[in-house]
Amino acid sequence: MGLALSARLFAQHEKEDEAAKHPFMGDAARIEAGRKTYLGGCAGCHGPEGGGGRGPSLIERGVWHPMTDANLYTTIQKGVGIMPAANLPEDKGWELAAFVRSLTSPAVDVKAPGDASAGEQVFWGTAGCSSCHRIGGKGGFAGPDLSRIGRTSTLPKLRRSIVNPDYERTPGFEAAKMTLRDGSKLAGLVKDRTNYTVQVQLKDGTLRSIPVEKIESMEIVKPTTMPLDYKARLSAADITNLVSYLRLQGEK
Numbered sequence: 001m002g003l004a005l006s007a008r009l010f011a012q013h014e015k016e017d018e019a020a021k022h023p024f025m026g027d028a029a030r031i032e033a034g035r036k037t038y039l040g041g042c043a044g045c046h047g048p049e050g051g052g053g054r055g056p057s058l059i060e061r062g063v064w065h066p067m068t069d070a071n072l073y074t075t076i077q078k079g080v081g082i083m084p085a086a087n088l089p090e091d092k093g094w095e096l097a098a099f100v101r102s103l104t105s106p107a108v109d110v111k112a113p114g115d116a117s118a119g120e121q122v123f124w125g126t127a128g129c130s131s132c133h134r135i136g137g138k139g140g141f142a143g144p145d146l147s148r149i150g151r152t153s154t155l156p157k158l159r160r161s162i163v164n165p166d167y168e169r170t171p172g173f174e175a176a177k178m179t180l181r182d183g184s185k186l187a188g189l190v191k192d193r194t195n196y197t198v199q200v201q202l203k204d205g206t207l208r209s210i211p212v213e214k215i216e217s218m219e220i221v222k223p224t225t226m227p228l229d230y231k232a233r234l235s236a237a238d239i240t241n242l243v244s245y246l247r248l249q250g251e252k
């Protein structure tokens with residue numbers, strides 16, 4: 001009975017959250033409309049992807065995420081500091097707020113364009129993503145497990161991870177070669193480094209902790225093994241479909 005009660009309270013809580021949320025939030029068409037307005041009137045100061053410039057980054061979560069939808073809307077419409085007031089019709093203002101919010105919302109919470117099942121086929125097939133990434137216990141080990149990536153990433157970050165992996169890195173995937181003082185050689189991914197040990201993951205997935213005094217030399221061969229040419233290799237539709245598939249990982 002206790003369980004039923006708390007389930008009901010939880011449902012009620014969720015409903016309140018929904019009510020506080022403006023209906024444009026997470027709506028793909030409104031976000032896209034907001035993005036267009038953004039490119040015209042805001043990108044000059046906040047950067048084309050929201051990464052900042054004259055104005056602060058709108059991607060870095062910590063800074064402004066605690067803002068309620070209403071605060072975000074008011075900041076945009078009325079301006080703040082040197083930021084001019086946008087003074088747009090209400091709908092346009094909310095579209096902008098929905099776009100700015102989408103820059104930091106977990107990807108699962110934002111409806112994205114594209115065909116997730118087509119993206120699934122690209123992921124497990126032609127693009128070879130699954131040779132390095134795991135989802136739901138299947139796939140390779142060379143890259144991060146993506147089973148919950150829809151919760152831990154945002155839509156723009158998912159897209160950037162595919163087309164521009166250099167933009168921001170997930171630590172723990174530098175490929176290194178080492179020669180040890182006893183003459184043996186090792187190759188693997190550097191998972192962790194302290195002043196005392198380097199933790200390396202070998203090709204077969206096993207982890208080894210190597211005390212630094214045993215290392216003769218170490219060279220980072222590749223800062224990441226994530227291919228850097230997917231933007232050229234995949235079609236725009238493939239990329240949109242991939243994002244739409246990945247955003248659903250972690251939905252439940």
Ligand code: HEC
Pocket residue numbers: 038041042043044045046054055056058063064072075076080081082083084086096100
């Ligand atoms: C002239 C440059 C400029 C333009 C144009 C501009 N901003 Fe800003 N924006 C800023 C600056 C600077 C701040 C920080 C103001 C402060 O805190 O004093 C800011 C703050 C913000 C914040 C709050 C961020 C925070 O950390 O609290 C949001 C959200 C925002 N801008 C969105 C937008 C949107 C959407 C547009 C387009 C309608 C826009 N801005 C246009 C310069 C600009």
Ligand code: HEC
Pocket residue numbers: 123127128129130131132133142143144146149153158161162165166168169170171173224225226227230242246
């Ligand atoms: C040869 C191995 C390899 C292949 C193939 C590969 N990746 Fe990656 N991927 C990596 C590595 C390593 C990282 C982590 C290092 C980094 O961020 O650069 C990564 C990072 C990512 C991230 C960011 C993960 C996070 O935690 O934020 C995403 C998303 C991603 N890859 C998606 C893909 C997709 C989609 C494909 C296929 C189109 C693909 N990868 C193909 C190795 C690979």
